[in-house]
Amino acid sequence: MKKLFSTTTVCATVMLAATLACLAMVGCSDNNWANKTPTDEFDVSAGRKPTAQTMFSLARILVSQGKDQEASVMLDRIIHQEPNFIPAYCELSEILMRQQDLDGAAKVLSAGLQVAPRQSLLWNNLGMCYLFAQKYDKALESFTVASGIAPSSAMYRSNMATTLGMQGRYEEAMALYQQVLPMDEAHYNLGVVCQARNDMARAKQEFDSATAANPQIKARLSATTAPAAPAIPVAARPIF
Amino acid sequence: MKTALTLVAAALAACLLTACQEHPSPYASDLDARLVKEIESPEMAGAVITEHTLYPYHFIADSSALNELGERDMQVLAAHFRGKSGDLNVRRGAASKELYNARIAGVLEQLRRNGVAINRIKIADGLPGGDGMTSERVVKILQLPSLYTSDTSNTTGNSSQTSGSSSNAGMTAN
Numbered sequence: 001m002k003k004l005f006s007t008t009t010v011c012a013t014v015m016l017a018a019t020l021a022c023l024a025m026v027g028c029s030d031n032n033w034a035n036k037t038p039t040d041e042f043d044v045s046a047g048r049k050p051t052a053q054t055m056f057s058l059a060r061i062l063v064s065q066g067k068d069q070e071a072s073v074m075l076d077r078i079i080h081q082e083p084n085f086i087p088a089y090c091e092l093s094e095i096l097m098r099q100q101d102l103d104g105a106a107k108v109l110s111a112g113l114q115v116a117p118r119q120s121l122l123w124n125n126l127g128m129c130y131l132f133a134q135k136y137d138k139a140l141e142s143f144t145v146a147s148g149i150a151p152s153s154a155m156y157r158s159n160m161a162t163t164l165g166m167q168g169r170y171e172e173a174m175a176l177y178q179q180v181l182p183m184d185e186a187h188y189n190l191g192v193v194c195q196a197r198n199d200m201a202r203a204k205q206e207f208d209s210a211t212a213a214n215p216q217i218k219a220r221l222s223a224t225t226a227p228a229a230p231a232i233p234v235a236a237r238p239i240f
Numbered sequence: 241m242k243t244a245l246t247l248v249a250a251a252l253a254a255c256l257l258t259a260c261q262e263h264p265s266p267y268a269s270d271l272d273a274r275l276v277k278e279i280e281s282p283e284m285a286g287a288v289i290t291e292h293t294l295y296p297y298h299f300i301a302d303s304s305a306l307n308e309l310g311e312r313d314m315q316v317l318a319a320h321f322r323g324k325s326g327d328l329n330v331r332r333g334a335a336s337k338e339l340y341n342a343r344i345a346g347v348l349e350q351l352r353r354n355g356v357a358i359n360r361i362k363i364a365d366g367l368p369g370g371d372g373m374t375s376e377r378v379v380k381i382l383q384l385p386s387l388y389t390s391d392t393s394n395t396t397g398n399s400s401q402t403s404g405s406s407s408n409a410g411m412t413a414n
Contacts, residue, residue, distance in 0.1 A: 137301075144309055151313065152283070152284040171295075172296065172333070176297075
């Protein structure tokens with residue numbers, strides 16, 4: 001049988017491949033590798049900065065401990081070090097919203113959108129800032145962009161519905177609620193929005209429709225008698 | 241022969257290189273995967289088809305152009321109407337007569353662009369709206385393309401109306 005490759009040629013090829021691989025690996029290794037002579041596992045990562053993921057995990061722990069101020073500093077540091085790390089913008093804006101600093105939260109989210117303009121989550125959360133600030137036109141704009149980017153998201157459409165309802169655009173609000181909720185829940189949600197607008201006549205109408213579609217809703221209504229339940233938490237909670 | 245060996249060497253090197261590539265942030269990839277799943281979700285498309293209505297929120301404010309959500313929902317509706325007949329409502333809301341007419345013309349163009357034959361589309365008077373809304377128009381998509389309608393070169397103007405004037409160009413929102 002004829003020999004396909006000579007031994008010399010095969011050896012030369014393998015050596016060439018190995019050399020290429022070594023050269024390429026040098027390109028993606030740490031720049032100051034030559035200066036390091038790690039002696040054990042702990043020394044390997046001793047000089048490295050914590051990653052964004054590590055700092056983010058720490059920030060979330062701080063948040064869970066109620067240490068919002070320390071978490072904010074940590075998140076701010078992440079954003080400056082790694083502007084592409086999107087979760088930091090969401091977490092920081094949530095803290096600011098809890099502190100009633102809606103403008104600050106909107107600024108953080110807008111900065112995130114400069115980096116990642118197609119992140120629907122950031123648009124949705126920006127919409128929440130505007131919604132809480134009662135800037136309904138801007139809120140609708142933000143939720144609409146979020147829904148356009150992720151058109152199958154029930155959350156974004158539900159938030160759109162709440163905003164439209166708060167603008168008095170009940171028909172459109174109902175249409176959107178119906179896309180994402182059963183009929184009784186859609187009427188109930190719109191009723192809550194009407195209550196929030198002090199449109200009690202329309203609220204009663206919607207609650208009656210909800211009860212007609214599902215008598216069990218009545219129990220919920222009697223459990224949450226006046227004052228009006230907040231409109232947002234029913235079906236339109238922000239994703240953070 | 242040498243070419244084959246060179247290729248083998250390059251392939252080996254490439255395989256080794258992948259081992260030291262940096263992987264994207266898992267959080268970002270999770271987000272992307274979720275978004276893809278959302279876009280492919282058939283439930284929302286079903287809800288859009290059930291309503292078969294375009295609302296003012298589908299349009300850019302004070303404009304006849306659809307926004308991104310409007311474009312997406314329009315694609316769902318057009319895909320549905322490519323194979324089926326039915327009505328497509330375009331709600332007027334607070335739009336002026338001129339703006340509303342421009343929006344309907346835009347919707348017809350979108351349907352045509354998305355593959356619905358123009359000779360299957362007709363404009364009809366819709367029911368008078370509630371909540372003080374004026375009567376509106378309905379875009380009707382017929383089941384079978386008619387081979388005997390007038391020429392199809394005039395797109396929006398060709399869309400005859402089942403009631404009212406015979407030309408879409410003179411369409412008015414009451």
